[in-house]
Amino acid sequence: MLAQTKTGVASELQPIAIDAQGWCTQALVRPSPNFGPRPDAVEISLLVIHNISLPVGEYRQDHVSALFQNRLNCDAHPDFASLRGLQVSSHFLIRRDGQLLQYVSCLQRAWHAGVSELFGRQGCNDFSIGIELEGCDTEPFEAAQYQGLTMLTTALLQRYPITHIAGHSEIASGRKTDPGPCFDWSSFLATLPGWEYRDN
Ligand SMILES: [Zn+2]
Numbered sequence: 001m002l003a004q005t006k007t008g009v010a011s012e013l014q015p016i017a018i019d020a021q022g023w024c025t026q027a028l029v030r031p032s033p034n035f036g037p038r039p040d041a042v043e044i045s046l047l048v049i050h051n052i053s054l055p056v057g058e059y060r061q062d063h064v065s066a067l068f069q070n071r072l073n074c075d076a077h078p079d080f081a082s083l084r085g086l087q088v089s090s091h092f093l094i095r096r097d098g099q100l101l102q103y104v105s106c107l108q109r110a111w112h113a114g115v116s117e118l119f120g121r122q123g124c125n126d127f128s129i130g131i132e133l134e135g136c137d138t139e140p141f142e143a144a145q146y147q148g149l150t151m152l153t154t155a156l157l158q159r160y161p162i163t164h165i166a167g168h169s170e171i172a173s174g175r176k177t178d179p180g181p182c183f184d185w186s187s188f189l190a191t192l193p194g195w196e197y198r199d200n
Pocket residue numbers: 049050051112168176178
């Protein structure tokens with residue numbers, strides 16, 4: 001079985017795990033200040049899949065981590081102007097080569113979903129974990145990313161009472177489009193025993 005090394009690159013080691021403090025033991029940790037406490041007694045019941053790249057479709061730089069750590073130079077690219085002053089984060093990022101990064105403990109509330117709703121329940125950041133795939137809406141994701149996503153999701157399902165996995169576009173309909181039409185939901189969910197794709 002594939003797993004993550006300590007440097008976050010997929011290799012044939014043990015399956016990944018989430019520790020009691022909500023950190024993935026094999027992820028590269030890049031702490032973000034953009035988080036807060038979850039509401040009391042809330043259960044982590046939702047996984048939200050996103051895509052992100054800065055600029056869109058460019059993967060060589062470290063701009064996503066810079067954004068999540070409030071150190072992005074917003075003058076570096078014209079597309080970044082709209083990001084000035086924005087404070088956002090995600091729990092995880094899976095880069096194109098499968099490298100896994102973590103910014104916020106799963107026990108904390110990361111700021112990835114924004115205005116959102118799942119089956120009438122608002123504020124999905126309260127009860128969800130956010131996973132960003134480095135990518136965009138118009139380009140297929142890499143096999144290494146699907147492998148990493150399956151391993152991470154498997155570890156999260158073992159640790160938390162997750163009942164739904166949704167795209168950002170499903171919980172922020174009309175506002176967000178990610179992970180986009182290139183994300184292969186049915187193949188991804190087929191790797192998770194007991195899960196299946198349903199087009200709600
Ligand atoms: Zn998103």
